[in-house]
Amino acid sequence: MSNSTHPPVRTRIAPSPTGLPHVGTMRNALYSWLLARRHGGQFLFRLEDTDRDRYDARSEAVLYEAFRWLGLDYDEGPDIGGPYGPYVQSQRLPLYREAADQLIANGHAYPCFCSRERITEVRELRQKANIHPHGYDRHCRDLSAEERERMLTAGTPHIVRFAIPTEGQTTFRDEVRGDITYNNRELDDHVLLKSDGFPTYHLAHTVDDHHMRITDVIRSEEWLPSTPRHVLQYRALGWQEPRYIHPPLIMGRDPQSGKVSKLSKRHGSVHVGEYQDQGFLPEALANFIALLGWSPGGDREVMSREEMTALFATEGVNGSPSVFDPEKLSWMNGVYIRALSVEELTDRSLPFMAAAGVLPEAPTTDQIAYLRQVLSLEHERLKTLGEIPHATAFFFGELPEYDSAAVTKWLTKPHSGAALDALLRQFGAVPEWTSALLDAAVTAAGEELGVKRGEVIHPTRVSSTGRTVGPSLFDTLELLGRERVLARITHARRNLVPAS
């Protein structure tokens, strides 16, 4: 809990609009959101659009949508403003320039005039010769003041590099793993400002997190190796560094090689939008990804957002990479779907029904009421919303789509014709179209034919639904209604059962 001697917890997520929102980004966002909410602090959204080569305007809107969908509301952000804006890095250029100038003024940074060609050449050379660190050779770090001034006034294109101390060590604390120490001599002078005047991540995040009063930086483990650079920058600037929390990477298993690596396209779906499209519930996805790197301790797994908020603590974040298991996600999504009321399930299924063309975009109230009855039968066997159209299609329209394997298996036996005839007789005589009476009618049909109940129950299902799987048969028949069931069985009798 925060108390009066500590500033309020302020966390942030800082995605770059270079593609679709990755589950790893959203996991980190969730942790940041959880930490802020847990302590009554603020959660910020900041757009890191400093890479103008990879900028993708389309991804910005998708990003906001992903946050809305997952219920990660932020207190300050590009689209809602806030006291420390703007929240878009490309609009904060003077701030980075100012920090870079300050760093140059006190000797912690310097302009570098080396061409890109020379830089890559040097890097390759040093790599080949195994000179450490491999990167930049600090050529411009030793330029005389006069030389530097001459180049600057001549307008020579340049970048600004941070001057890493040549000796000593840098120790910082990662809340997940404890103190981590790096030897400064293993770090090369990284770029702070690019030649286009835009900052690199290293500078931008430091400046922004400071100005935006961020207290807790939660970002993936891949940032661990550059954290000493950031810490060195904070210290050189005379700023208080935030707490760093590096949750583990989310890994995927390569279906071919079986090897694990950072979750990417090759492993399947990696963008939250894909999960949304497949009919995963945001609350289920959030619960699932929260567990990839965090545990409240004990056996707790299925947790509501409120429970997670109450339980979240950085002590529960672990340091070992976790493999994303789509099967467990499916199971968990099923748990959440079953927890929905039929009304809610119906509402949420509508977009999927429309997309699949099973129902119109704007269904009538009768259609919705009917769907609700259908879903009450289908409810507990669903894993995703996306499978609803296919699972329920046979409830709509006159004739179902007949699955050929099912037809072959149950409607092409020597007695299939007789079975359907008996069924038609029994069903035709049912006084009231209820599941109990239909159940009895099937039994009667079996007795009439002198066969086991199973021999007629399967043909009944296949002829009236087109398939072998589905909800309880008699409930299904009742809901389908007398007219359609009789019409379907008649159709099957005439067109699917081979003439003997």
Added chain:
RNA sequence: GGGGCGUUAGUGAAGCGGUUAUCACGUCACUCUUUCACAGUGAAGGCCACGGGUUCAAAUCCCGUACGCCCUACCA
């Protein structure tokens, strides 16, 4: 090559010096249902990566090794 981090059943975790090493997913079996799923019961699956310490006692603490992953851009 260098640096850092990590290592508990196939997967995700619990465990914080004394447990028959726990839970969930997955797998298999049975029950239920003459379908599928759900649910329930049960089973298989671990020398807690390996080797050394410390300790009466180690999955738990320390050191080393191996392996894996990440970083090593004017990308984030």
